[in-house]
Amino acid sequence: MSFGDFVENREKDIGGNDLAVRKIVTYPAEILEEPCETVTEFDKKLVKLLNDMYDTMIEFDGVGLAAPQIGIRKRIAVVDIDDENGTIELINPEIIETGGEQTGPEGCLSFPGLYGEVTRPFTVKIKAQDRKGKSFTLEADDFLARAIQHEIDHLDGVLFTSKVNRYLEEEELEGLESE
Numbered sequence: 820m821s822f823g824d825f826v827e828n829r830e831k832d833i834g835g836n837d838l839a840v841r842k843i844v845t846y847p848a849e850i851l852e853e854p855c856e857t858v859t860e861f862d863k864k865l866v867k868l869l870n871d872m873y874d875t876m877i878e879f880d881g882v883g884l885a886a887p888q889i890g891i892r893k894r895i896a897v898v899d900i901d902d903e904n905g906t907i908e909l910i911n912p913e914i915i916e917t918g919g920e921q922t923g924p925e926g927c928l929s930f931p932g933l934y935g936e937v938t939r940p941f942t943v944k945i946k947a948q949d950r951k952g953k954s955f956t957l958e959a960d961d962f963l964a965r966a967i968q969h970e971i972d973h974l975d976g977v978l979f980t981s982k983v984n985r986y987l988e989e990e991e992l993e994g995l996e997s998e
């Protein structure tokens with residue numbers, strides 16, 4: 820199986836731009852359990868990759884997507900929980916502080932149809948770089964903090980299934996989105 824291929828039927832978005840939706844790597848796959856490499860080049864290729872990751876996340880109704888999920892072993896993730904933060908692009912993200920605790924349902928685009936309850940810190944402070952290589956810090960709580968931690972775990976080869984307390988049944992799943 821080859822990873823990172825383009826899906827054949829490209830479509831256009833409302834603005835007439837080409838959508839480039841990539842294939843999602845689903846479990847089991849080695850790349851999902853390997854640590855990713857630090858990004859050192861902030862070039863056009865990176866911009867294209869980030870744009871494709873966004874298109875792919877939206878196409879599959881995700882709230883986040885990490886590069887290894889489309890077959891790329893690099894420390895890159897996008898998160899968009901449809902709140903006022905918009906799309907957050909995380910390059911070489913690192914958690915620098917966590918606080919509190921939350922337990923809630925979680926899913927993953929690499930585990931279609933699988934949902935489980937996961938306990939994570941309620942707040943998180945991270946440091947990352949943007950698409951131009953500029954460093955920034957970000958503080959998040961609640962669901963955004965959960966989504967960010969889920970994606971950073973992917974970059975370390977850690978899957979949410981290793982943190983699930985209890986898997987959820989279909990009737991408990993109304994309206995849940997995957998990461």
Ligand SMILES: [Zn+2]
Nearest residue numbers: 927928929998
């Ligand atoms: Zn995931």
